[in-house]
Amino acid sequence: MFSGMSFYKFRIIILFIFTFISSAASAGRFGSWLKENTVQDTASYVSPYAEDNEKCFKCHGQSIYEYTNETLGRQVRELMCSDKIIKREDFYRSNHKGLGCTDCHSYDYTTFPHPGELRMEQETFTCLDCHGGDESFSQYHFEAIDKEYKKSVHYIRLAKDGFSCWKCHNPHTYRIDVGKGDYREKIAYDNAICLNCHSNFNNFQLLTNRKEINIIQKHDWLPNQAAHFANVRCIECHTRVNDSIPVAHLILPKEKAVRLCNECHSQNSLLMASLYKFESRENRRNGFFNAIILNSSYVIGANRNEYLNLASQIIFLGIFIVIIIHIIFRFIKKS
Amino acid sequence: MYLYPKWIRLWHLFNAVLFIILIITGLSMQYTGKDNPAYVVGFAKAVKWHNAAAILLTINYIVFVTGNMITKNGRYYRSERKNYINNLIRQLQYYSFGMFKGEKKPFPITEKEKFNPLQKFSYVLAMYVALPLLIISGLGLLFPEITIKNFLGVSGLIYTDMLHITMGFFLSVFMLIHIYTCTLGAKPSSLFWGMITGYHRD
Numbered sequence: 001m002f003s004g005m006s007f008y009k010f011r012i013i014i015l016f017i018f019t020f021i022s023s024a025a026s027a028g029r030f031g032s033w034l035k036e037n038t039v040q041d042t043a044s045y046v047s048p049y050a051e052d053n054e055k056c057f058k059c060h061g062q063s064i065y066e067y068t069n070e071t072l073g074r075q076v077r078e079l080m081c082s083d084k085i086i087k088r089e090d091f092y093r094s095n096h097k098g099l100g101c102t103d104c105h106s107y108d109y110t111t112f113p114h115p116g117e118l119r120m121e122q123e124t125f126t127c128l129d130c131h132g133g134d135e136s137f138s139q140y141h142f143e144a145i146d147k148e149y150k151k152s153v154h155y156i157r158l159a160k161d162g163f164s165c166w167k168c169h170n171p172h173t174y175r176i177d178v179g180k181g182d183y184r185e186k187i188a189y190d191n192a193i194c195l196n197c198h199s200n201f202n203n204f205q206l207l208t209n210r211k212e213i214n215i216i217q218k219h220d221w222l223p224n225q226a227a228h229f230a231n232v233r234c235i236e237c238h239t240r241v242n243d244s245i246p247v248a249h250l251i252l253p254k255e256k257a258v259r260l261c262n263e264c265h266s267q268n269s270l271l272m273a274s275l276y277k278f279e280s281r282e283n284r285r286n287g288f289f290n291a292i293i294l295n296s297s298y299v300i301g302a303n304r305n306e307y308l309n310l311a312s313q314i315i316f317l318g319i320f321i322v323i324i325i326h327i328i329f330r331f332i333k334k335s
Numbered sequence: 336m337y338l339y340p341k342w343i344r345l346w347h348l349f350n351a352v353l354f355i356i357l358i359i360t361g362l363s364m365q366y367t368g369k370d371n372p373a374y375v376v377g378f379a380k381a382v383k384w385h386n387a388a389a390i391l392l393t394i395n396y397i398v399f400v401t402g403n404m405i406t407k408n409g410r411y412y413r414s415e416r417k418n419y420i421n422n423l424i425r426q427l428q429y430y431s432f433g434m435f436k437g438e439k440k441p442f443p444i445t446e447k448e449k450f451n452p453l454q455k456f457s458y459v460l461a462m463y464v465a466l467p468l469l470i471i472s473g474l475g476l477l478f479p480e481i482t483i484k485n486f487l488g489v490s491g492l493i494y495t496d497m498l499h500i501t502m503g504f505f506l507s508v509f510m511l512i513h514i515y516t517c518t519l520g521a522k523p524s525s526l527f528w529g530m531i532t533g534y535h536r537d
Binding site for chain 2: 223224260262265267298304308312315319320326
């Protein structure tokens, strides 16, 4: 094949190429395996309040709890209400893992049976009660998010019925770093927040008397529904983006949702400001690959490469010109 | 001479129409934006038509390959190895200069050789290399579940897309040159009539 090169050299080169490709590929896989096993490795976290918290988790950490019933004079086992169950590993993986239960919940809960009046008290703290005005949390922009949230349709229509931050963000299990590097995980996690009410009629009814919404029917106009739902979040289309906060919180009424395909399927894709906001900021560099490699995600019409486009236009024009010249010569010959 | 049986003419007609639809809708998908939402066709319509035409083209392609295997038409796509490159160069020289100098055609159409070497080369490249790659990469995009998710940090769909639009581009270039060279018959319209009636007249 290559005249003049010895077969020995040829083999070395092939070996080199093969090693490079396989090491790059395995570095990719190994790198992400490593990342997964360090960032997500928080279930092994031991809280300073673990012992105290266990007094709560003893009953609230699984679906069955056991206690001594003084009246009956024996041990009783009962089912825990599903909405009062918090799995230990979920809590100790969350952003609030370093807190004790009684840091937010009334200390009166440490007695059992729990005093009845405690039930009548509503939520304890909201995000701003702890994080508001705190410089060390300024990168999360709690105040700005709260402002955006107060403009949203959830606050305007439902705050009086008890809508709050907790309806979307479970303080016991909230994780801000979900899906770093894997979009599918992040998308599923974020969508689960919306679907928790919008496809769960029991929860939906807790806040409104509206009839049940069939999401699939409502999105009938959307082609490739399943592909969209798996690859973009609800908030991509149903919120207005604000560049100064990490995630959009201005949920719009449904009439204002994105309907035009080209909002995302175009060069200046909406997704660059939302789903791909963070990676596009990190990878902002000029060059051949910036335009192609859109954060390891493929969006028709948004993965354009300007150089390839220019090359194609030049080639086309060139061929056109050659054809015109050919035609001219044919006319000349004829006459 | 009777060169183009009915199935070939039908296949060719479908191919031509589908190619045009696919190219226009493909360009629409690439180039529509918020400021020009309808680059010929709007995005949603382009996707729909592109997918439909692509399936039809795949079926048409299967007809073509099968037809070439079971009829004698397949022999027109096979060449001898002897003098292969030289023949290509000779034909290219004829198209570039020879025909203007009044030279005779180096490879005139006969019932044994429907295509001149350059034509055959381009047709084999288009139909047996570019088009299968185009169809396979298209299927990979239409059914993303079957595509590799990630390779070296880049979505498998991006590689598939790159292959798809590159092959699409080459086939558009092929189509442009093909349509033009078909005006090089006895009269500019001769070869076009040939594909309609089935008869070739020198």
